[in-house]
Amino acid sequence: MTHLPTPQPEALAHSIRVSEWIAERLVLARGWMSFADYMRLALYAPGLGYYSAGASKFGRTGDFVTAPEISPLFAEVVAGQIDIVLRQIGQGDLLELGPGTGAFAVAAILKFNQCGTPLERYRMLEVSADLRERQAERLAGVSETCPPLDWCDRLPETLSGVIFGNEILDALPCERFVTRGEQYWRLGVGLSIEATSGEPQFEWRVRPADGSAPGDDEFQREAAHLQQSLRSHGIELPDDYCGEWQVGLDAWFASMAASLSEGVMLLADYGLPRAHLYHPDRARGSLRCYYRHHAHDDPFLWPGLNDITAWVDFTRVAEAAERAGLQVRGFTTQMAFLAGGGIEQAFSRALEPLSSASSGATVAEQTNLAAGVRRLLMPGEMGESVKFVMLGRSEKYELPAFTLRDLRHTL
Numbered sequence: 001m002t003h004l005p006t007p008q009p010e011a012l013a014h015s016i017r018v019s020e021w022i023a024e025r026l027v028l029a030r031g032w033m034s035f036a037d038y039m040r041l042a043l044y045a046p047g048l049g050y051y052s053a054g055a056s057k058f059g060r061t062g063d064f065v066t067a068p069e070i071s072p073l074f075a076e077v078v079a080g081q082i083d084i085v086l087r088q089i090g091q092g093d094l095l096e097l098g099p100g101t102g103a104f105a106v107a108a109i110l111k112f113n114q115c116g117t118p119l120e121r122y123r124m125l126e127v128s129a130d131l132r133e134r135q136a137e138r139l140a141g142v143s144e145t146c147p148p149l150d151w152c153d154r155l156p157e158t159l160s161g162v163i164f165g166n167e168i169l170d171a172l173p174c175e176r177f178v179t180r181g182e183q184y185w186r187l188g189v190g191l192s193i194e195a196t197s198g199e200p201q202f203e204w205r206v207r208p209a210d211g212s213a214p215g216d217d218e219f220q221r222e223a224a225h226l227q228q229s230l231r232s233h234g235i236e237l238p239d240d241y242c243g244e245w246q247v248g249l250d251a252w253f254a255s256m257a258a259s260l261s262e263g264v265m266l267l268a269d270y271g272l273p274r275a276h277l278y279h280p281d282r283a284r285g286s287l288r289c290y291y292r293h294h295a296h297d298d299p300f301l302w303p304g305l306n307d308i309t310a311w312v313d314f315t316r317v318a319e320a321a322e323r324a325g326l327q328v329r330g331f332t333t334q335m336a337f338l339a340g341g342g343i344e345q346a347f348s349r350a351l352e353p354l355s356s357a358s359s360g361a362t363v364a365e366q367t368n369l370a371a372g373v374r375r376l377l378m379p380g381e382m383g384e385s386v387k388f389v390m391l392g393r394s395e396k397y398e399l400p401a402f403t404l405r406d407l408r409h410t411l
């Protein structure tokens with residue numbers, strides 16, 4: 001990992017605390033834990049994990065950049081689609097899952113105010129106290145304007161309106177597997193002690209799901225379903241193929257569906273339909289780690305300092321959502337969603353004041369605006385790899401953003 005910048009001493013000391021905490025759990029688990037358990041601890045262990053401790057994660061000074069950070073036009077277009085649903089309901093709430101720095105909320109609220117959207121409350125589900133503070137600071141400038149904002153650490157009992165999340169599913173803990181002949185084995189985490197420093201070191205450990213470790217039965221069920229489903233597409237994974245899936249999606253969607261009394265759920269995430277994600281050409285899986293804008297594939301490096309993500313199997317999302325009583329009402333690429341939702345017009349509107357001679361705007365500001373939009377739309381950037389999915393019970397919600405390129409048949 002010579003291309004990665006070295007963390008500051010206090011960051012390294014924090015990472016050692018995270019490693020020791022995970023190592024203690026591993027010893028209690030008799031030397032082996034699923035990768036999902038490792039990822040849950042490394043990202044979400046209270047006060048220690050990547051998303052639960054105070055480090056700066058998002059944006060230029062952090063580790064990665066998400067769409068709302070790249071350009072406010074992302075939120076403007078998404079908010080325009082949310083406005084359509086809320087008008088159809090009459091009025092309702094927006095619940096944003098994992099709002100990050102609050103960048104999406106700021107731009108969305110400006111758009112809602114412009115449109116006179118019938119939004120009763122802007123709710124944010126955020127489990128990290130540190131991120132809540134950052135969101136409140138960022139929103140201070142717009143919070144005097146309607147609608148009322150509130151933060152929650154669990155889903156509301158009932159919600160009429162829209163649940164929105166950007167890059168939430170790809171941050172959920174995932175199970176990893178590796179193929180051994182026709183069998184799918186569990187690729188989990190073991191422990192060794194580094195000879196010179198005496199520090200715990202994590203390593204990959206493969207074992208069959210033979211019923212002797214927690215979660216083996218669920219793994220077997222999921223693996224059998226995946227194998228059967230891929231076979232129905234004529235896909236047999238080669239030996240030594242490695243992949244992953246997010247765990248607990250059934251429960252996650254069941255809780256969302258139970259909360260959503262009326263309206264839709266709108267999610268944007270890196271991912272593919274199953275037959276494309278688990279393609280024999282993608283033999284090393286999609287697990288990626290991010291440290292200071294460098295992507296790498298070692299989740300055991302500096303636990304607590306790296307983001308860890310895996311691409312989403314949207315066929316699995318559709319299955320879990322349907323089991324929870326929600327249907328897929330739209331599925332498309334980010335490029336098609338934003339184009340169908342009017343990003344071109346939004347771009348022209350944003351460019352106009354920057355182009356007038358009296359604005360004092362620099363060429364750099366105009367170029368930045370265009371570069372942001374390009375990054376959101378280009379196939380080699382986020383345009384194709386990020387997908388939008390809309391889930392709901394009723395057929396009445398139809399959004400123009402999903403009509404340009406309907407990809408539901410690929411699920």
Ligand SMILES: C[S@@+](CC[C@H](N)C(=O)[O-])C[C@H]1O[C@@H](n2cnc3c(N)ncnc32)[C@H](O)[C@@H]1O
Pocket residue numbers: 051058066067068069097098099100101125127128165166167168171172
């Ligand atoms: C990659 S960040 C995306 C942040 C933000 N939405 C953005 O686009 O900038 C992933 C977020 O998902 C949140 N998250 C993880 N598990 C969650 C869950 N079960 N429910 C809601 N949010 C969750 C994390 O706390 C984190 O803020």
